[in-house]
Amino acid sequence: MKVVPLASSSSGNAYVVETEGSAVLVDCGICYKQLKDIAVDAVLITHSHSDHISGLKTLLKHRDIPVYANVMTAEAVAHECGIDDSAFVCFENGQEFKVGAFTVAAFSVPHDTSDPVGYLFKADGETYFHGTDIGTPLDSIGLKFAEATIATLESNHDPVMLRQSGRPPYLIQRIAGPRGHLSNDQACDLVRRFASPRLKKLFLAHLSHQCNSQHVAICCMREALQEIGRTDIELEVAG
Numbered sequence: 368m369k370v371v372p373l374a375s376s377s378s379g380n381a382y383v384v385e386t387e388g389s390a391v392l393v394d395c396g397i398c399y400k401q402l403k404d405i406a407v408d409a410v411l412i413t414h415s416h417s418d419h420i421s422g423l424k425t426l427l428k429h430r431d432i433p434v435y436a437n438v439m440t441a442e443a444v445a446h447e448c449g450i451d452d453s454a455f456v457c458f459e460n461g462q463e464f465k466v467g468a469f470t471v472a473a474f475s476v477p478h479d480t481s482d483p484v485g486y487l488f489k490a491d492g493e494t495y496f497h498g499t500d501i502g503t504p505l506d507s508i509g510l511k512f513a514e515a516t517i518a519t520l521e522s523n524h525d526p527v528m529l530r531q532s533g534r535p536p537y538l539i540q541r542i543a544g545p546r547g548h549l550s551n552d553q554a555c556d557l558v559r560r561f562a563s564p565r566l567k568k569l570f571l572a573h574l575s576h577q578c579n580s581q582h583v584a585i586c587c588m589r590e591a592l593q594e595i596g597r598t599d600i601e602l603e604v605a606g
Contacts, residue, residue: 393486504553
């Protein structure tokens with residue numbers, strides 16, 4: 368299995384997940400020019416915020432492919448993007464479904480939108496965990512992370528940089544709140560507690576341009592991996 372992060376920030380999010388004979392797009396928050404040379408069988412949507420769906424309507428004008436989402440997300444995305452309901456294949460959170468060669472299951476995450484999810488993809492004896500836009504590192508999410516051989520995990524902000532960012536107090540509270548975004552420390556804590564011996568590659572995702580840096584996020588996670596004796600895990604910033 369291969370994961371290619373095309374974009375991962377507050378400006379836009381899109382990831383290609385590939386296995387032999389199948390490729391899917393997780394979220395579509397980028398312009399079609401970045402996707403026109405990439406063949407995918409379907410799009411899976413995590414939630415309805417614009418940085419995850421802004422390119423979806425244009426993509427569907429050029430490609431006749433299904434869009435997978437749970438019912439509440441499908442309704443929100445259809446309204447937000449002006450897409451017909453018939454474009455969506457709806458699933459229930461927690462129930463496995465097939466997309467090409469993948470077996471997929473969605474799991475609930477805490478974020479400030481309608482029924483947001485992360486995904487577990489299984490194929491070729493590997494499991495890919497996709498978890499971005501997570502307000503709280505719940506044990507239920509950690510148990511899904513524990514299944515991963517490859518993982519994408521949000522590491523959005525450094526708490527000190529967030530407080531000193533000059534952003535309005537309400538926005539700081541929203542980002543740091545229980546339905547906002549994971550900090551570097553929260554991401555590290557989840558990895559310390561739930562990384563399994565199977566995990567071989569970890570992408571740090573959705574880094575804030577103003578309230579984080581690749582260096583800070585990577586150093587924080589490397590220290591956490593050293594603490595649990597897992598310096599063998601390949602670490603990379605997504606996007």
